[in-house]
Amino acid sequence: MSDQASSMRHTEDKIDSTHFAHHIISPKVYLTVIVVLMVLTALTVWVAYQDYSHAWSLANLAIALGLATVKATIVCLWFMHVRYSGRLIQIVIAASLLFFMLMLFGTLMDVWTRHNVTSADYGSPEPTYEQRRDVHLPIGDDKHSH
């Protein structure tokens, strides 16, 4: 037993920090990161109330998603230590994002290019003005209710 204990102590002296994959990040960096995240959150809320739709109808959504991506990237790089992770982990993350984008892209290519699907009144005939004003129409009965 005493042999084992002494060999353990011996081991602890021998192993130096270079054997660890962990990169210890300074609390100062974490503090900077949280301040930046708070500022970006305030910016996200502020821009949501500004109207950029005259430039491009999806401008507000694009800005909101862009800011969210900046925030998410900051969390991944510093809070989740991806900046200091091995290449293999970075490839796994990139691959999962790539496949998510593919799923989004493939589906939206279909949805966006079908005129009859993007119409909110999908599947029913063009309503008359009176029908448009009456929002309490029963589902699927647009033609016969008046």
Place this chain on the structure above:
Amino acid sequence: MSTHASADVHHHEGHDPYLAHHFEDRAQQDEAHSLGLWVFLSTEIMFFGGLFLAFTVYHVLFPEAFGLASSRLSVSWGVINTIVLLVSSFTMAMGVHSAQVGSRKLLLTFLSITLLCAGAFMVIKGIEWTEKYHHHLIPGASFHFDLNDPTAPETQLANWGERREAILIADPHVERHAQMFYVMYFCLTGLHGIHVLIGMGLITWMILRAKRNEFNTRWNTPIELTGLYWHLVDVIWIYLFPLIYLIHRH
């Protein structure tokens, strides 16, 4: 014993008690642990990805309904919850740091603050969901979305009469389609909420293990992996917040 002996010959003079015998060294073991969790997090991205995709498709189909329905959510609760979750991510990162430098007291403090923030997040979600229940905004038979409701935020707008006409011409069934927004709202925030609850369970478990003095400068992988999971929960909320609370606010 012979495997230990041969491993020792190959790598170290001594044997690291925290190194499993099937790993070459700590660097390889640590990376394998992180990689395993990252593969799990990738499946989480695809899991939530399906819901985000469904949300996006219905948003494309019913933009007017989604804008109107979203405007009935409380931005202030959304902002407060975002701040609460960001703070919890910071305290989690500080918890991992405390474990790495071997401060058990700070580790316990930061884990407890993280747990408290997670609890606060769920309480606020509960307040919001209860509000939705009282306003008949839970999808199903009792769902009721009324463009003529004088207490609804959109009807307070100065040019509401005009806007209402424009919305009804663009989408005559806007009140019915608003229900789809709430289906997505409850699925997304519900699934996210389940993840917060699981995270709270994991953090509680880590607090108990830290109290038993299981972690030190050389062994803190469970804390680090719990941290990774918790940060992902935060990352998902970072996208959820603008998508469900801030669309069509301008």
